[in-house]
Amino acid sequence: MIKGFMNGGVLDALLGAMDITGFLGNVLSYARLLALCLATGGLAMAVNIMAKLLGDAVPVVGIVIAIVMLVFGHAFNFVMNGLGSFIHSLRLHYVEFFGQYYEGGGKRFSPFKAKREYTSN
Secondary structure (H helix, E strand, C coil), rough: CCCCCCCCCCCHHHHHHHHHHHHHHHHHHHHHHHHHHHHHHHHHHHHHEEEHHHHHHCCCHHHHHHHHHHHHHHHHHHHHHHHHHHHHHHHHHHHHHHHHCCCCCCCCCCCCCCCCCCCCC
16 A cells, blocks of 8 residues: 555655755755856956066066956956955855745734824824
8 A cells, every 4th residue: 555645655655755855955046156156266367467477578567457457357256256245155055945934824923003082193
């Protein structure tokens, strides 16, 4: 006899298999954060290469331009990395994990208001 919704039944095994796919989705979401970190490293390397090329290509003023390129390029990279990691982390928490732990219920919301006897709103 095949059990239905009882513990240890076929449907319980199928729901367990669906948990594995949810776990895989979470792992891939964190892999996106890893890709964001790798892209930041690539952008930093590109800024370093461009600054080196500017320093070598322009005879006297090239070093000053290279320093400006380094400061603004790495500042831009730092700000974009901070913003991106903040947004992606919030997305992971609220979009993907919030549904796993949130349980609806409780009591109906009734906002605070005064009980008036002699005046109206």
